[in-house]
Amino acid sequence: xxxxxxxxxxxxxxxxxxxxxxxxxxxxxxLFGEVVNHGFCGLDDSMYLTENPAVxxxxxxxxxxxxxxxxxISYWQPLTYLSHMAGWELFGPWAGxxxxxxxxxxILSSVLTFLALRLLTGAVWRSAAxxxxxxxxxxxxxxxxxxxxxxxxxxxxxxxxxxxxxAWYAAKPSAGRYAAVALMFALGLMxxxxxxxxxxxxxxxxxxxxxxxxxxxxxxxxIPLALVAAPAIGAAxxxxxxxxxxxxxxxLTAWDRFANAAVSYAAYLxxxxxxxxxxxLYPYERxxxxxxxxGALLLLAGVAWAARRSRCATVGLLWFAIGLLPAIGLIQVGxxxxxxxxxxxxxxxxxxxxxxxxxxxxxxxxxxxxxxxPLCLASGAQIGYWRSNLALFQHAVEVTGDNVVAENNxxxxxxxxxxxxxxxxxxxxxxxxxxxxxxVFNNLGVALFHNGRYRxxxxxxxxxxxxxxxxxxxxxxxxxxxxxxxRTDEAxxxxxxxxxxxxxxxxxxxxxxxxxxxxxxxxxxQEALPHFARAIVLDPARTDARKNLAIVFYKxxxxxxxxxxxxxxxxxxxxxxxxxxxxxxxxxPPS
Numbered sequence: 001x002x003x004x005x006x007x008x009x010x011x012x013x014x015x016x017x018x019x020x021x022x023x024x025x026x027x028x029x030x031l032f033g034e035v036v037n038h039g040f041c042g043l044d045d046s047m048y049l050t051e052n053p054a055v056x057x058x059x060x061x062x063x064x065x066x067x068x069x070x071x072x073i074s075y076w077q078p079l080t081y082l083s084h085m086a087g088w089e090l091f092g093p094w095a096g097x098x099x100x101x102x103x104x105x106x107i108l109s110s111v112l113t114f115l116a117l118r119l120l121t122g123a124v125w126r127s128a129a130x131x132x133x134x135x136x137x138x139x140x141x142x143x144x145x146x147x148x149x150x151x152x153x154x155x156x157x158x159x160x161x162x163x164x165x166x167a168w169y170a171a172k173p174s175a176g177r178y179a180a181v182a183l184m185f186a187l188g189l190m191x192x193x194x195x196x197x198x199x200x201x202x203x204x205x206x207x208x209x210x211x212x213x214x215x216x217x218x219x220x221x222x223i224p225l226a227l228v229a230a231p232a233i234g235a236a237x238x239x240x241x242x243x244x245x246x247x248x249x250x251x252l253t254a255w256d257r258f259a260n261a262a263v264s265y266a267a268y269l270x271x272x273x274x275x276x277x278x279x280x281l282y283p284y285e286r287x288x289x290x291x292x293x294x295g296a297l298l299l300l301a302g303v304a305w306a307a308r309r310s311r312c313a314t315v316g317l318l319w320f321a322i323g324l325l326p327a328i329g330l331i332q333v334g335x336x337x338x339x340x341x342x343x344x345x346x347x348x349x350x351x352x353x354x355x356x357x358x359x360x361x362x363x364x365x366x367x368x369x370x371x372x373x374p375l376c377l378a379s380g381a382q383i384g385y386w387r388s389n390l391a392l393f394q395h396a397v398e399v400t401g402d403n404v405v406a407e408n409n410x411x412x413x414x415x416x417x418x419x420x421x422x423x424x425x426x427x428x429x430x431x432x433x434x435x436x437x438x439x440v441f442n443n444l445g446v447a448l449f450h451n452g453r454y455r456x457x458x459x460x461x462x463x464x465x466x467x468x469x470x471x472x473x474x475x476x477x478x479x480x481x482x483x484x485x486x487r488t489d490e491a492x493x494x495x496x497x498x499x500x501x502x503x504x505x506x507x508x509x510x511x512x513x514x515x516x517x518x519x520x521x522x523x524x525x526q527e528a529l530p531h532f533a534r535a536i537v538l539d540p541a542r543t544d545a546r547k548n549l550a551i552v553f554y555k556x557x558x559x560x561x562x563x564x565x566x567x568x569x570x571x572x573x574x575x576x577x578x579x580x581x582x583x584x585x586x587x588x589p590p591s
Contacts, residue, residue: 158188319349472503
């Protein structure tokens with residue numbers, strides 16, 4: 001290419017690549033460094049981190065075994081799980097530390113994008129421009145800011161390392177260099193199966209910029225890599241079916257899937273050029289107007305026609321289209337129509353097409369770098385929405401309209417902020433949008449409960465349990481509503497019954513503590529004891545069950561055991577004056 005020819009004519013600047021890498025690191029840190037102050041997201045972070053006991057145990061042999069055998073959450077992604085375990089080992093429940101890992105992975109991918117393209121093409125500045133677009137584009141903010149999307153950040157590193165290794169292999173083919181490509185590819189597949197398209201992308205890179213000939217040989221050369229991908233693809237298919245992810249929209253017709261794929265491809269193109277109205281989730285549209293599908297197809301055909309005479313543009317567009325194929329919705333997984341995170345790896349191809357095309361236009365080329373300024377500003381604004389669940393889902397509601405997930409999560413965020421009255425209309429709208437979601441009715445019940453509308457809350461909890469009979473949180477909340485309605489016997493039975501349902505550790509602790517309290521208040525002291533004891537085992541750092549147990553011991557005349565519980569409370573919280581005064585009374589010698 002012209003830039004390569006110019007480089008041969010002039011003396012190379014040896015420090016330039018290092019300076020470009022340093023600039024990528026510095027601007028990334030400046031632009032996204034605020035994520036260190038962000039918390040956990042209300043969407044899926046609980047599954048991967050805050051309520052995942054395997055991850056919270058840190059790096060253990062049992063955890064490694066679970067990571068390589070588990071298909072519980074979605075697809076097979078052992079390296080992603082291991083990265084979360086390592087993060088928990090280092091940072092525990094501090095969300096900022098986990099965000100630092102995501103940011104470092106994004107920075108590494110930005111640098112690898114530059115290094116891989118420079119090795120492939122020899123073009124320093126064009127490669128730097130693509131790397132800058134990768135680093136600072138608003139569509140990539142989601143992967144940087146969302147911990148549950150660690151798999152894209154991790155897979156991208158191995159994907160780009162594999163491409164760099166391929167350029168190294170193509171320069172001087174050998175078994176060792178091919179093995180390096182296969183290893184990076186395998187590690188990428190263990191992070192996210194979406195990288196399975198890599199053999200096809202390598203075939204495109206053989207065409208341009210590597211210019212390798214002999215198509216039969218080149219295709220045969222990719223077969224071992226395709227065999228490496230096969231198990232990961234099979235495991236992903238089994239996992240998505242076993243978790244029910246493909247059943248959510250199982251009634252979609254072939255037209256529905258095609259229409260969504262066409263419109264999504266067009267939307268990705270538009271958002272690449274004009275990254276506005278981005279959201280954490282775009283709800284699936286069941287009936288897309290024919291005119292929208294036709295418009296999307298015309299846009300895609302126009303872009304393809306414009307790129308037909310340029311090898312670099314053709315390769316870049318195909319890289320983008322093929323890379324997105326596993327997530328474009330022809331095999332629909334989940335309830336989103338598309339997602340910004342799906343572009344994290346494929347969008348590099350589109351950036352290549354754009355940069356190499358603009359580089360051949362002298363009038364536009366000199367002004368093109370200025371495009372990075374609004375992109376950085378837009379990314380800065382987008383990263384701000386991820387500072388809290390309220391900001392994130394409020395923005396999603398504003399830009400996407402009827403979005404059941406955003407409405408429910410916004411309502412849940414308002415519940416966490418104790419703004420119960422404000423949560424009710426959002427949760428009521430979510431219930432209207434999709435009456436099949438038990439978590440929506442449970443959240444609505446919680447909002448009504450905290451507004452003193454106990455009877456209405458009970459109706460919502462009952463409805464949630466009809467939709468999902470094993471829903472532990474709804475069962476526990478139902479017991480609380482019955483207690484407030486003074487239906488004591490029913491409430492006690494509901495607290496005990498909730499313990500047989502699927503409960504998280506916090507709710508299980510509360511259910512045991514509440515059941516014990518109700519039994520103690522009914523003078524069934526012996527029955528209350530095991531509930532308080534079990535609660536203490538579940539969370540030894542909480543004091544309410546210990547204080548309740550001390551009261552029961554005291555009523556049973558077991559004063560020494562009561563005093564032991566109060567001492568334990570004071571070890572945990574030395575400022576608890578009530579426990580200190582009670583202990584002084586117990587230890588006071590008889591007069």
